[in-house]
Amino acid sequence: MSEEQTSQDMPLGARIHRLQRIVADLEREDIELEEAMRLFEEGIAHLRSAQSLVGQAQLRISRLLEDGGEVAVEGEPG
Amino acid sequence: MQERFDLDPRPPDHRAVRNAPPELTVSALNALVKDMLESRIPPVWVEGEISGWKRHSSGHRYFCLRDGGAQINAVMWRSDAQRLPVEPTEGMRIRAFGSVTLYERRGDFQFVVRRVDDTGMGGPWKLAFEGLRSRLEAEGLLAPERKRRLPRYPISVGVVTSPAGAVLHDILEVIGRRAPWTRVVLSPARVQGDGAAADVARALARVDRAGVDVIIVGRGGGSVEDLWAFNEEPVARAIAACTAPVISAVGHEVDVTIADLVADLRAPTPSAAAEHAVPDGAELRQQLHAARDRLARALGRYADRRREQIDMLAERLHGRGRRLVEQRMSTLQWAEERLAQRTRRLLDRRSAEVSTLAAQLHALSPLQALTRGFAVPLDGEGHVLRSVAAFHEGMPFRLRVADGTVPCRVEEETGE
Numbered sequence: 001m002s003e004e005q006t007s008q009d010m011p012l013g014a015r016i017h018r019l020q021r022i023v024a025d026l027e028r029e030d031i032e033l034e035e036a037m038r039l040f041e042e043g044i045a046h047l048r049s050a051q052s053l054v055g056q057a058q059l060r061i062s063r064l065l066e067d068g069g070e071v072a073v074e075g076e077p078g
Numbered sequence: 079m080q081e082r083f084d085l086d087p088r089p090p091d092h093r094a095v096r097n098a099p100p101e102l103t104v105s106a107l108n109a110l111v112k113d114m115l116e117s118r119i120p121p122v123w124v125e126g127e128i129s130g131w132k133r134h135s136s137g138h139r140y141f142c143l144r145d146g147g148a149q150i151n152a153v154m155w156r157s158d159a160q161r162l163p164v165e166p167t168e169g170m171r172i173r174a175f176g177s178v179t180l181y182e183r184r185g186d187f188q189f190v191v192r193r194v195d196d197t198g199m200g201g202p203w204k205l206a207f208e209g210l211r212s213r214l215e216a217e218g219l220l221a222p223e224r225k226r227r228l229p230r231y232p233i234s235v236g237v238v239t240s241p242a243g244a245v246l247h248d249i250l251e252v253i254g255r256r257a258p259w260t261r262v263v264l265s266p267a268r269v270q271g272d273g274a275a276a277d278v279a280r281a282l283a284r285v286d287r288a289g290v291d292v293i294i295v296g297r298g299g300g301s302v303e304d305l306w307a308f309n310e311e312p313v314a315r316a317i318a319a320c321t322a323p324v325i326s327a328v329g330h331e332v333d334v335t336i337a338d339l340v341a342d343l344r345a346p347t348p349s350a351a352a353e354h355a356v357p358d359g360a361e362l363r364q365q366l367h368a369a370r371d372r373l374a375r376a377l378g379r380y381a382d383r384r385r386e387q388i389d390m391l392a393e394r395l396h397g398r399g400r401r402l403v404e405q406r407m408s409t410l411q412w413a414e415e416r417l418a419q420r421t422r423r424l425l426d427r428r429s430a431e432v433s434t435l436a437a438q439l440h441a442l443s444p445l446q447a448l449t450r451g452f453a454v455p456l457d458g459e460g461h462v463l464r465s466v467a468a469f470h471e472g473m474p475f476r477l478r479v480a481d482g483t484v485p486c487r488v489e490e491e492t493g494e
Contacts, residue, residue: 011291012259013231018370026376034460036231036380037478041372051366054359059250063241064265064280064284 012053015046022046105182110178115187121177124150124189125197128170133159141166143174145188152176152189161303162194163206170205171197195302203302209308210336219318219340221239226323226342228354231362232291234261235355236322238281241266245298245327245348252352257359263288269297274307279316286320293320295337296327305329308337316340327351454478455486 010018022043026036061073100240102110126143133139137156142149154162176191196203214220235253239245241264253260265285267278278295284490285293295317297305306312308328317324317340326341327348338344345351455463456476463475470490477484 009212011233014490015368016083016365017232019373023372025384026373027494031344031380031439033454036377037395038460040373040377044370047366047370047373051363053259054362056365057262059254059258059262061262061264064263064288068287070263070283070288 010049011044012050015050019043019046019050097342098232104185108180108182108185112182115178115180115472119178121175121192122176123173123195125171125173126150127167128166128172131166131168133165139165143172150178150189151186152191154191154194158192161306162202162310163306164202164209166194166202167205170201171199172201173197174383203306203309207336210309210311210314211339214314214336214340219314224318228323228343229291231357232260232355234290235261235352236263236265236285236288236291236293238265238267238278238285238295239297239348240269243269243298245296248348249294250353252349253356256353257356259359260356263290270300270304270307275310275312278307279312281311282316282320282324286322290322292355292487293322293324294345294348295324295341296299296325296345296351297329298332298348299333305333305335308335310336313337314340325351325354451480453484456483 022039025031026043031039062070062072063073064070115430126145126149128142129149131139131141137159139154139159141152141154144150154176161401173195174189174191175193175195176189177188178187180186180190190437194217195201211220219225227234227420230328237246237249239249246264251260253262263285265281265288267281268274269278282293282295295313298310305328308326317337323342324340325345326335326338327345327350328337329337331346343351343354345354423430454477455477457463457468458474463469469475471488471490473488475486475488477486
């Protein structure tokens, strides 16, 4: 569960990089069966997170205020 | 145009006799000429060389504009002169926009300059641009090795521009189309006029502090004066100070500003800046789809490869056995037939042992079992349960099969 949460915070670029590593590791000669299965499961988790992020359909726009605060801007541009 | 006009500014009852030449005071004459000049000659652009540029303590600038054959006294009031990027130099060729008038107190005909532009040969704007450019260059701020690489998959994009302009609209449209999962943080700034440079610099620092992955700074096209904030030092320094990479998109493609030179990437238009900032979603989704297939195939290939490895080892074991036989045969050539036969029988037996060993090795491979539909029992920590001793009655465990895990429990304990 906690591993899943850290994985949720991972930036998209890091996630894609990790996925590439996992595939490369699975193609390596010298890993143990347990490690292979763990990598596969981790890879699937990254894939699901990346796909759900990339599947979002609406931009989130916010506007910075003078004091450094932020306000959300409603609606999408025409 | 006015055909006839009153030469006499005095009220009608003071007028001279009709048709006689009018008599005027000096003031009246000058007022008349001033009025004529101002009403008859519209504002114009004049190209000429600057001579005797003087900055008065009042802030007004006085100078002469001249060409090969003529010259005219010119003045630029403080409010207009403060928009100049630098004081022009003696002999500098400029284009000046303004209107003619008469300075009544001295009867001087003069040109009141409102705006100054560069000519093809240069001018104050080019002078200021080159001055700042060479200073920044000397500091190394324009060096190619200083350019930071843009992130390939940014989650947040900071945008520094006017909140009302078409620039923002174009950027949002492109990001929305390509990468709608992006968080866009707008840091509004006045992009022209008094204080614009300081405003843009503050907006840059603010959006950088907000922790975005990449920043776009820009504005639409305009005159050299409109774009000038992006040629000023505070903006250049603010861009250089950003921790996130900065993409500039200022004016049209032909306009190159100092901001463009300091930025990590110069885009020809705001839309192009947005395209550089975010990846193409369709492409990325396809990549992820391909990654899913690769991942699944990689696990399958992993198992195949291990089996091949074991087959190869077995093959080598056999080969070694054969070579051993041949070696021994040659060294025993001289020996009696019987001895040779006995030796051969001995070696045949050894060879059979080797085969058995190879078969055992093969059978021991857990991968072999897994790919053929057998399962791997795992305990709570994911360790493989390798022997009966590892199980006890009622113990929960998981069975790892090719497409997932099955929860299990030991029904009854078998005898050792």
